[in-house]
Each structure stands twice: as C-alpha cells, then as structure tokens.
Amino acid sequence: MHIVLPRDLSLDGHLVDRALGYLTVTSSIAFVTALGVMLASLILHRARAGRTWAQHTHGNRRRDRALTFAVALILFVGIDVTLALRANRELDAHFWRYPDQDPRALHVEVTGRQWAWSFRTAGPDGRFGTADDVVTLNELDVPVGRPVYLKLRSRDVVHSLYLPSFRFKIDAIPGSTTRAWFQAVAPGRSELGCAQHCGIGHTRMRGDLVAREHADYEAWLARAETESRLRFDARAGSAADAWDWETGR
Ligand SMILES: [Cu+2]
Known part of the structure; x- marks a missing residue:
C-alpha cells in the first residue's frame, strides 16, 4: 500500500x-x-x-x-x-472505542468553514471558550503516544477532515457534531486537508498535522498558551467558535 x-x-x-x-x-x-x-x-x-x-x-x-x-x-x-x-x-x-474515560486524551474542537480549519484545545483550565484556549489555524499539533479525540462542527457547508498519514477522515456537518479519534506513533509533519468539495476555495483548506514527542509538545504548548493569553480579547469574541465539549453545543 x-x-x-x-x-x-x-x-x-x-x-x-x-x-x-x-x-x-x-x-x-x-x-x-x-x-x-x-x-x-x-x-x-x-x-x-x-x-x-x-x-x-x-x-x-x-x-x-x-x-x-x-x-x-x-x-x-x-x-x-x-x-x-x-x-x-x-x-x-x-x-468507535472513543477515549471518553481516558484522562490522557487530548480533546480538540475542530471548526470547518469556507475555507479554513481551526483547532481549539482547552488549555490548563480544561474548559473551552476561555482565555487560555489554544487556537491554531490550519495546523494541528498533537503529542505522540496519547489519544487525540476530535469533535467537529461546520460553520457553513459539509467539510471533511482528512489526515492521509493517519488513515483518518471524518465529516464536519453543519447543525451537528461529529467525533473521531486517532493516536500518533511517531513524530513528524504530515498533510491535512478537506476531503469534501466545499466551494471555490476548497483546495485552500489544507495544512499541517504536527506530531511531537512529549517534551517537544509540552514546550510548544507552553509557548502557544502564552501567545493565546496575550492575544485574547474578550470584546472581539475570540472564543466565539468554542462550544461545550460534552454536549457539542
Ligand atoms: Cu472544506
């Protein structure tokens, strides 16, 4: 193959x-x-x-x-x-054995829109929609050896998150929340994209999946959290894409 x-x-x-x-x-x-x-x-x-x-x-x-x-x-x-x-x-x-009970699982909220992906992790407080959330555009950083548990929503039309190097593909459907999980076994940068034709800018919905070893991931996360706090502006509604992890709303 x-x-x-x-x-x-x-x-x-x-x-x-x-x-x-x-x-x-x-x-x-x-x-x-x-x-x-x-x-x-x-x-x-x-x-x-x-x-x-x-x-x-x-x-x-x-x-x-x-x-x-x-x-x-x-x-x-x-x-x-x-x-x-x-x-x-x-x-x-x-x-379909979702890591709901696994405390090591990294929870990520994925939002697809015409034409970009955003990825949100909860930060140290464990809650989505707060100042320490780490939000990245068209890049998903994950730790090696821990389950990565994704929930996906779409702001407009049907998109599909595709990670060829992870044999992973899941639709993001407006009006509902979908979920899937995977685990990286080796560090490295690979491609992510949208596998569902979603309009004129469809081909722009591509980016990088970056899998990092534990120490590298922690260092990256610390940097990203600091930047997120500096950039956070409550008035600008920076957290508008966040939703409740459990209910998906
Ligand atoms: Cu798309």
Whole structure:
C-alpha cells in the first residue's frame, strides 16, 4: 500500500490499510479470473476446422443460471460480506472505542468553514471558550503516544477532515457534531486537508498535522498558551467558535 499512500503514522491505520489491501487483492483475483474465462471462451468456442461458426449460447439454461448465481454468491460472500464483518469488528474494537474515560486524551474542537480549519484545545483550565484556549489555524499539533479525540462542527457547508498519514477522515456537518479519534506513533509533519468539495476555495483548506514527542509538545504548548493569553480579547469574541465539549453545543 506504500505505493499509493504515505507512510502510516497512526496506531490503527494498518487496519485500514489491511482492509484496502484485502479488497484490492480479492477484486484483482476476481478481475483476472473473469478476463481468463472470457479469453478461454473466445479461443475454445471459435470457428475452426470442421466448424463454420463460432459456438454460442444464450446462457439461459437452468445450469447456466445456477452457475452464475453460485459465482456471484461466492464473490459477494468472499469479498463484500467478509470485508463488512471484519470492518465492523475493527470499528467496534478500535475506531468507535472513543477515549471518553481516558484522562490522557487530548480533546480538540475542530471548526470547518469556507475555507479554513481551526483547532481549539482547552488549555490548563480544561474548559473551552476561555482565555487560555489554544487556537491554531490550519495546523494541528498533537503529542505522540496519547489519544487525540476530535469533535467537529461546520460553520457553513459539509467539510471533511482528512489526515492521509493517519488513515483518518471524518465529516464536519453543519447543525451537528461529529467525533473521531486517532493516536500518533511517531513524530513528524504530515498533510491535512478537506476531503469534501466545499466551494471555490476548497483546495485552500489544507495544512499541517504536527506530531511531537512529549517534551517537544509540552514546550510548544507552553509557548502557544502564552501567545493565546496575550492575544485574547474578550470584546472581539475570540472564543466565539468554542462550544461545550460534552454536549457539542
Ligand atoms: Cu472544506
């Protein structure tokens, strides 16, 4: 999968890669087999010595229908049903196991708008919408080895936060709050973007995901908090994008 996707920097991204890999391999086998059958039919049933016309059948005999049904069933169960069952198991065990009870989880409020992302963390007081909130534009800084728990809202149209290096994609939908989580396993800078076409400036909704080791993250956070306090202006409504983490409102 490394040919088409950037290096996986996340805890659970390999599960996504594995599902994609399974789909690619099984559909490729089915595709090549179907081509082989068609090619063999052309050669075996062609007109040749002692036979003026190519042999053909309408495929409407009982046996033909039974064979078609059996092949379709095998493909459907082997590819689709298997993939759906496996994906569902992994969603339950990993992706939908939100770190609600994990005190180490970093909570981030994400706001999508035409055409930028803003990321808000609560700061030392643990409350959103206060002077020590750290708000960044088109850059999300996260610590390595801790769950990053995101809740997303949109100010206008549907956007979709996409972190290719984390195999992470989640929609931000006006009027509702969506959530998702991931964990970085290695430090580094990678790309983030909007995966939902959202208007003329859609391509401007890109930025950086910066994963930092513990000490580096703490140093960055201390700097960012100081700057946030200096910049905070209650009259300017700098906290207008913040909402209540629990209720999403
Ligand atoms: Cu967008």
